Amino acid sequence: MRKKNEDKYKQFSNELLDWYDVSRRDLPWRAAPGASSNPYFVLLSEIMLQQTVVTTVIPYFIRFINKWPKIIDLAQADFNEVSSLWAGLGYYRRAKNLHETAKILVKQHNGIIPNDEDVLLTFPGIGEYTAAAISAIAYDTKSNVVDGNIERIFSRLYKIEEPLELSKQKIRTLSKKYLPCKRNGDYAQALMDLGSSVCIPKAPRCQICPIISTCKLGGTPNAAMYPKRLPKKNKKQRYGVFYLLMDDEGSILFSTNKNEGIFANMDVLPSIGWNEENKKLESSPKIISKELALFNLNWEILEKKINHIFSHFKLNCTLVFFRIKKSTLNNLIIDKKYRFVKKTELNKLAKPSLIKKILDVFEEEIVK
DNA sequence: GAACCGTGGCA
DNA sequence: TTGCCAAGGTT
Numbered sequence: 001m002r003k004k005n006e007d008k009y010k011q012f013s014n015e016l017l018d019w020y021d022v023s024r025r026d027l028p029w030r031a032a033p034g035a036s037s038n039p040y041f042v043l044l045s046e047i048m049l050q051q052t053v054v055t056t057v058i059p060y061f062i063r064f065i066n067k068w069p070k071i072i073d074l075a076q077a078d079f080n081e082v083s084s085l086w087a088g089l090g091y092y093r094r095a096k097n098l099h100e101t102a103k104i105l106v107k108q109h110n111g112i113i114p115n116d117e118d119v120l121l122t123f124p125g126i127g128e129y130t131a132a133a134i135s136a137i138a139y140d141t142k143s144n145v146v147d148g149n150i151e152r153i154f155s156r157l158y159k160i161e162e163p164l165e166l167s168k169q170k171i172r173t174l175s176k177k178y179l180p181c182k183r184n185g186d187y188a189q190a191l192m193d194l195g196s197s198v199c200i201p202k203a204p205r206c207q208i209c210p211i212i213s214t215c216k217l218g219g220t221p222n223a224a225m226y227p228k229r230l231p232k233k234n235k236k237q238r239y240g241v242f243y244l245l246m247d248d249e250g251s252i253l254f255s256t257n258k259n260e261g262i263f264a265n266m267d268v269l270p271s272i273g274w275n276e277e278n279k280k281l282e283s284s285p286k287i288i289s290k291e292l293a294l295f296n297l298n299w300e301i302l303e304k305k306i307n308h309i310f311s312h313f314k315l316n317c318t319l320v321f322f323r324i325k326k327s328t329l330n331n332l333i334i335d336k337k338y339r340f341v342k343k344t345e346l347n348k349l350a351k352p353s354l355i356k357k358i359l360d361v362f363e364e365e366i367v368k
Numbered sequence: 369g370a371a372c373c374g375t376g377g378c379a
Numbered sequence: 380t381t382g383c384c385a386a387g388g389t390t
Contacts, residue, residue, distance in 0.1 A: 049386040056376070057386090090374030093389080127388045147386045165369095192386060201384065202379075232383080262373065309381095311373060353375060 005177075012214055013180035013187055019210035020190035023197070027054065028061055030189070037185070039113040039138035040071045046130050046137075047098050051091065054196070060089050071113070074099065075106040083265050083350035092264045092352070097125025115139035137185040144176045145188035149195025155227030156199060159216040164227040235309070240273035241318045244362050247326050251340035252359075252366070254349065262310065267349040269358060270338065274315065304361050308354045317354075321362050 021033070029045035031037035044064060048057045063085050068074040074082070079099050086095035101123040105111060113134065114120055120131035132143035151164055154171045162170075180187050198205050204223045212218035217226060245253040253270060257263050302321040307314065324332075341349065343366065346359070359366065 046386065051373090051385055051387055052375075053377080053385050088375080090376090091387085093373070094387095097388085125388065129387060133386070145386090148384085149386070189386095196386085235382095264373085309375085311375085312371070 008214065009178045010180070012178055012211060015210050016190045016194065017180070017183055017186060020186055020193060023193065024189070025054075025193055025197075028058060028065075037138050039134070040074075041065065042138040043071075043101075043113055043134050044074075044098070046133050047094055047101075047125060048089065050094065050130065052089065056089070060085070070111075071102050072106050072111050075102040075111075079265075080350065084348060087266065087350040088353050088356070090353075092266055093259075094125055096259055096265055097123075100124050101126065113138060115141055117141075117143055133188060136188045140183070140185045142179050142181070142184045143188075144172060144179060145191075146172050146175055147192060147195075149192045149199070150175055150188075152201065152227055153191060153195055153199045156204070156217045156223055157211075157215050160227065162228070163230045165230045167227070236276055236313050237316060238274050238276055238313050239316045239318070240271050240275075241320060242269050242271045242358055244269055244319065244321045244358065244365075246321070246323050246366065247329065247340060248323070249326065250343045250366070252343070252346070253334075253338050254341045255337045255339070256350075263352050263354075265350070266352050266355075267341075268352070268355055302362070302365060306357060306361060308357070315354075317358070319358055319361055321365050323365070 024030075024033070027045075029038070029041040041061075045057065045061055048060055048064075064074075067081075067085065068077055077099070079096070082099050083092070083095050086092065089095075104123060105113060115135050115138065117131040117135045120126050120134055121128070126134070129145065129147050132145040133147070135141045136143040136145050146168075151168065151171050154160070154174050155164060155167065158174060160167050160170065194209070194211075198209050202224055206212055206215075206219045206223055209215070209218060215223075217223040243253070254267050255270065256267050257265055259265050304319045304321075306317050306319065308317060309315070351359070
């Protein structure tokens, strides 16, 4: 019986690797067939790919390796520049963790990325999946790489009825049995390519699947129903007010967030609210905040509204544009954390997509 | 375990 | 339009 199972596992990986040799995606961090990969490229791409699709990552990855071709370049970079190149990619703590990891690697590991999963796990921003993926893809170790794609594939292979949130450990145990003795990095990437182009979440393309013969759901209309999931919680609606303050030289008031919370370390516009109850703030845009108080002045005000959706809440944004004269700045109470940024310096900031969106809304006013 | 942490594409 | 989801990690 054991012999029979081993044959099954071997056939599975062989068929998958044969498919990979023909169907593999050509990605900028991927080594040519037969060539050894660049561990720095693997690490950088794996961090960027956390919860982020390949097509989104590619241009960011290219910009990063053009600016910092080696890990030592990244380690020595000014974090503000790292943050700025990361802007728009989301999950901004990743940028800080990446930079910290690069610095540790250069300082304590001679700039060499370890192949040991346990060592990789000690770096900030590298968890179980990423450690296994770097080890397998960069050094071809026999690591049990389990990402969302692989969870979906094994959920379907075994027609797992439990919600994915509850079956992760079972899937790890199953997937470990299938690991081949050779080409482990290719094998992991083959599963991921399969998950992204064939065993896709909706409408899986079972007709062209190289491993349909081992799949309990293969070719059945039910395949799309797996993996099953726990019911999603509704995103709460929050309300916030954002202020675009421009002086008569065209400079705009910004602050840089601390290394915490949403938009960690990013450059943002002054805002208040972000609460579920603050809907009433919409009607009093002139009172900004304790740190930034505006009273009894004749402002040129333009008000707009946009919506923005985050991973765990929705934000209804009231946007308020003020044009102020420098001579009246003395009447403002402005916390020291704020600073005016010249129009020509805007492109150097690390602006989250929401902040870019707000600047776009007032583009005509900014150009004036 | 559950909440927090972004964004864009797609149906 | 809305909800879903994607190469997860940290607290």
